[in-house]
Amino acid sequence: MTDLTDHDAIVLAGGAARRLGGADKPALSVGGRPLLDRVLAACPDAATTVVVGPVRPALRAVVPALEDPPGGGPLAALDAGLRHTSAPTVLVLSADLPFLTADTVRSLLAAATETAGAAGPDGDLTPRDGAVLRDASGRDQPLVAAYRAGPLRRELARLRAAHGGLAGLPLRALLAELVLERVVDPGAMASFDCDTWEDISAARARIREHGSVLDEWITAVKAELGIELDVDTAGLLDLARDAAHGVARPAAPLTTFLIGYAAGRQDRDVKELADRAAALAHRWAAEAQAASDAGGATGAEAKPAE
Numbered sequence: 001m002t003d004l005t006d007h008d009a010i011v012l013a014g015g016a017a018r019r020l021g022g023a024d025k026p027a028l029s030v031g032g033r034p035l036l037d038r039v040l041a042a043c044p045d046a047a048t049t050v051v052v053g054p055v056r057p058a059l060r061a062v063v064p065a066l067e068d069p070p071g072g073g074p075l076a077a078l079d080a081g082l083r084h085t086s087a088p089t090v091l092v093l094s095a096d097l098p099f100l101t102a103d104t105v106r107s108l109l110a111a112a113t114e115t116a117g118a119a120g121p122d123g124d125l126t127p128r129d130g131a132v133l134r135d136a137s138g139r140d141q142p143l144v145a146a147y148r149a150g151p152l153r154r155e156l157a158r159l160r161a162a163h164g165g166l167a168g169l170p171l172r173a174l175l176a177e178l179v180l181e182r183v184v185d186p187g188a189m190a191s192f193d194c195d196t197w198e199d200i201s202a203a204r205a206r207i208r209e210h211g212s213v214l215d216e217w218i219t220a221v222k223a224e225l226g227i228e229l230d231v232d233t234a235g236l237l238d239l240a241r242d243a244a245h246g247v248a249r250p251a252a253p254l255t256t257f258l259i260g261y262a263a264g265r266q267d268r269d270v271k272e273l274a275d276r277a278a279a280l281a282h283r284w285a286a287e288a289q290a291a292s293d294a295g296g297a298t299g300a301e302a303k304p305a306e
Contacts, residue, residue, distance in 0.1 A: 006047070007088075007089040007090065007109060008049070008050070008149075009091040010093070011050070011095050012053065012095060013036055013053035014067060015053075025096055028194070028200060031219075032220045035096050035097070036056060036058060039094075041223065043093065043102070043105050044102065046087075047086075047087050049061075050064075052067060059223065065080045072165075073168050075174060076169075078092060078174075085149065086149075087149065088150070090149050091105060099203070100190050104133070104144075104183075104190040105146075107183050108145060108146040110131075111146070112128060112131040114181065127148065129178040129179045130148055131145060131181040132175070132180050132181075132182060133145060133184075133185050133190060136185060141185075141191045142172070142174060144191055147178070155177055215233060218231050246281045259277060
């Protein structure tokens with residue numbers, strides 16, 4: 001099986017975005033982060049990342065490319081990106097996937113590098129040509145996929161020879177001759193793309209839902225500050241609660257700030273620091289409770305009998 005780290009990524013970030021009134025779709029913000037950066041964050045381990053389309057600021061260093069002719073469509077853009085890659089496996093992603101995750105990317109890479117069930121002429125199992133995400137409605141999403149580079153180049157060459165070029169050809173033409181594994185997107189979120197302003201509004205609303213807003217916010221802050229740090233959200237919230245209840249309400253944000261500062265300056269584990277601070281907050285609260293209990297007992301004894 002191919003090493004999952006041995007892959008490149010091509011992000012297609014062109015297109016006219018007609019249903020968005022010609023807006024620069026990859027630069028539109030969802031959760032305070034451009035759509036392009038959200039997609040780049042889902043494929044951090046690519047050896048080379050090529051972004052095909054107009055040059056824009058990006059989360060990390062990328063290789064820019066432009067399809068020939070400009071506006072020639074997804075297959076022309078894919079061909080332009082592929083010319084800058086050398087890894088045996090290539091992620092192919094559109095730049096408008098706000099909920100694509102690294103877990104989904106890893107699932108695609110794993111499926112793409114497995115072997116198919118049918119044995120070839122020599123008795124060996126035939127390698128798959130790649131893996132494509134299948135959305136909840138059963139449709140393949142060829143721009144949320146991982147392909148073996150050899151078969152991908154072969155199919156693009158075949159289509160170019162058959163049609164005199166790649167401009168204007170539909171994506172489905174690429175899939176006809178490839179042996180692909182289907183990876184199901186059960187939550188229908190990794191394949192959610194933003195083609196209209198209604199899609200943008202729906203994505204912005206979803207990240208503010210109670211179950212996801214804190215993780216989204218922390219991810220956005222880390223990206224904005226340029227830091228990589230595993231954050232135990234539940235643990236830090238517990239610490240903040242203990243500090244607020246056992247010490248004083250302003251102690252919660254100050255304590256969590258100090259945890260982050262210590263972790264950054266001393267290169268220490270956030271959980272270990274949070275556990276120590278939580279234990280301190282418990283000791284503080286216990287002392288306060290003991291003092292309160294003692295004061296109450298003293299007051300009761302000092303009260304004269306009537």
